[in-house]
Amino acid sequence: MARCSEYFMRLSSGYLFPEVARRTKAWQERNPDRSVLRLGIGNTTEALPPSIIAAMHHKLDLLSDRATYTGYGDEQGDVPLREAICRRYSELGIAIGMNEVFVSDGAKSDAANIQSIFSTDSIIAVQDPSYPVYVDSNVASGHTGLYNADAAGYSGIVYMPAYADSHFVASPPEEHADLIYLCFPNNPTGAVATKEQLRQFVDYALRHHSVIIFDAAYSDYIRTPDIPHSIYEIEGAERCAIELNSFSKYAGFTGVRLGWSIVPEALEAEDAPRGTLNRLWNRRQCTFFNGASCIAQAGGIAALSPEGRKECDELVSYYLGNARIIKEGLERKGLTCFGGVDSPYVWAACPDNLSSWEFFDLLLDKASVVVTPGSGFGSAGEGYVRVSAYGHREDVVKAVKSIEENI
Numbered sequence: 388m389a390r391c392s393e394y395f396m397r398l399s400s401g402y403l404f405p406e407v408a409r410r411t412k413a414w415q416e417r418n419p420d421r422s423v424l425r426l427g428i429g430n431t432t433e434a435l436p437p438s439i440i441a442a443m444h445h446k447l448d449l450l451s452d453r454a455t456y457t458g459y460g461d462e463q464g465d466v467p468l469r470e471a472i473c474r475r476y477s478e479l480g481i482a483i484g485m486n487e488v489f490v491s492d493g494a495k496s497d498a499a500n501i502q503s504i505f506s507t508d509s510i511i512a513v514q515d516p517s518y519p520v521y522v523d524s525n526v527a528s529g530h531t532g533l534y535n536a537d538a539a540g541y542s543g544i545v546y547m548p549a550y551a552d553s554h555f556v557a558s559p560p561e562e563h564a565d566l567i568y569l570c571f572p573n574n575p576t577g578a579v580a581t582k583e584q585l586r587q588f589v590d591y592a593l594r595h596h597s598v599i600i601f602d603a604a605y606s607d608y609i610r611t612p613d614i615p616h617s618i619y620e621i622e623g624a625e626r627c628a629i630e631l632n633s634f635s636k637y638a639g640f641t642g643v644r645l646g647w648s649i650v651p652e653a654l655e656a657e658d659a660p661r662g663t664l665n666r667l668w669n670r671r672q673c674t675f676f677n678g679a680s681c682i683a684q685a686g687g688i689a690a691l692s693p694e695g696r697k698e699c700d701e702l703v704s705y706y707l708g709n710a711r712i713i714k715e716g717l718e719r720k721g722l723t724c725f726g727g728v729d730s731p732y733v734w735a736a737c738p739d740n741l742s743s744w745e746f747f748d749l750l751l752d753k754a755s756v757v758v759t760p761g762s763g764f765g766s767a768g769e770g771y772v773r774v775s776a777y778g779h780r781e782d783v784v785k786a787v788k789s790i791e792e793n794i
């Protein structure tokens with residue numbers, strides 16, 4: 388008889404977004420004549436830039452003719468796309484080789500799959516609060532113990548809490564961890580890490596022979612000078628870090644689907660020569676994945692061309708402009724806000740000692756605005772809400788105005 392995976396059964400139920408949806412729906416039924424203003428979701432809303440659209444149309448034309456039709460592409464990704472990604476790193480002063488780049492259908496799948504090339508007894512460390520996939524993929528693969536509702540976490544995971552006094556940048560843990568997940572600019576807090584803060588993690592990883600998995604999905608939102616865009620800006624990181632990135636938030640590819648991972652040749656594992664982890668990831672991707680859509684890759688090449696870069700920068704600036712409007716509006720109401728500068732997320736402290744869910748309900752009841760409760764990202768997120776800048780400008784302005792007038 389087929390039985391269910393005992394590890395998948397350990398996953399605590401996905402509570403956050405279903406519960407947001409449930410409360411929003413109940414509110415709408417109670418208030419049929421009011422319309423909900425959404426600042427909750429991390430999903431892009433603006434149209435693709437013109438040079439990307441043209442490149443994807445052109446790729447479709449090539450596919451329409453047997454003389455120019457192509458099927459499966461190179462397993463690690465189309466050469467011009469990997470070259471463009473390497474060029475992007477070289478502009479940051481980082482040398483990445485073509486065989487160190489792995490093109491994928493997005494950073495979420497890479498974040499979920501990367502643990503599979505490491506030993507099952509690896510100890511995992513995550514920031515608290517954090518993007519849920521880092522924890523859930525390790526739970527589902529049996530790298531952790533059971534969920535402990537009292538501790539609001541899984542046994543066997545090292546949680547690195549991040550609080551306001553450190554501007555939501557965690558410190559390396561006291562105890563040993565083998566795999567350390569970091570995300571900067573951070574989802575949900577919008578925090579960015581300085582070179583010095585990242586250097587502490589790289590030093591820790593080199594000392595403990597651990598590997599950092601650095602999620603840089605929001606790196607193109609960094610506008611403050613001297614904030615690193617890549618973990619490889621830190622000396623020695625090529626020996627201890629894997630980097631994940633995505634076209635989702637940079638080029639509006641949340642629905643198109645395209646991302647990449649960097650697994651350096653120099654990356655070290657305790658029990659194998661350098662280059663082994665690179666080859667295991669290559670083996671994993673070639674065996675279980677057949678490459679990203681060629682149409683998406685054509686769009687990605689355009690997104691990294693000089694014209695595409697300009698257009699994507701404007702797109703990112705639009706969302707950063709929304710973030711500024713949100714942050715300034717909430718601050719005028721006296722709320723303490725973090726993030727929202729090099730990030731599309733504003734992390735707002737709940738007033739009057741309200742819990743995340745209590746403030747969520749208040750914003751919905753009084754201002755018709757939906758945000759995301761910070762406690763859904765981990766216990767250290769309690770007392771905060773995440774306000775997302777993904778939305779049409781006019782809707783963002785309307786939501787902020789409603790908060791200012793009704794709270």
Ligand SMILES: *Cc1c(COP(=O)(O)O)cnc(C)c1O
Nearest residue numbers: 493494495518574604633635646
């Ligand atoms: C949106 C997001 C991603 C991107 O995921 P894709 O699968 O590439 O769409 C990755 N990491 C974080 C933290 C994100 O918020």
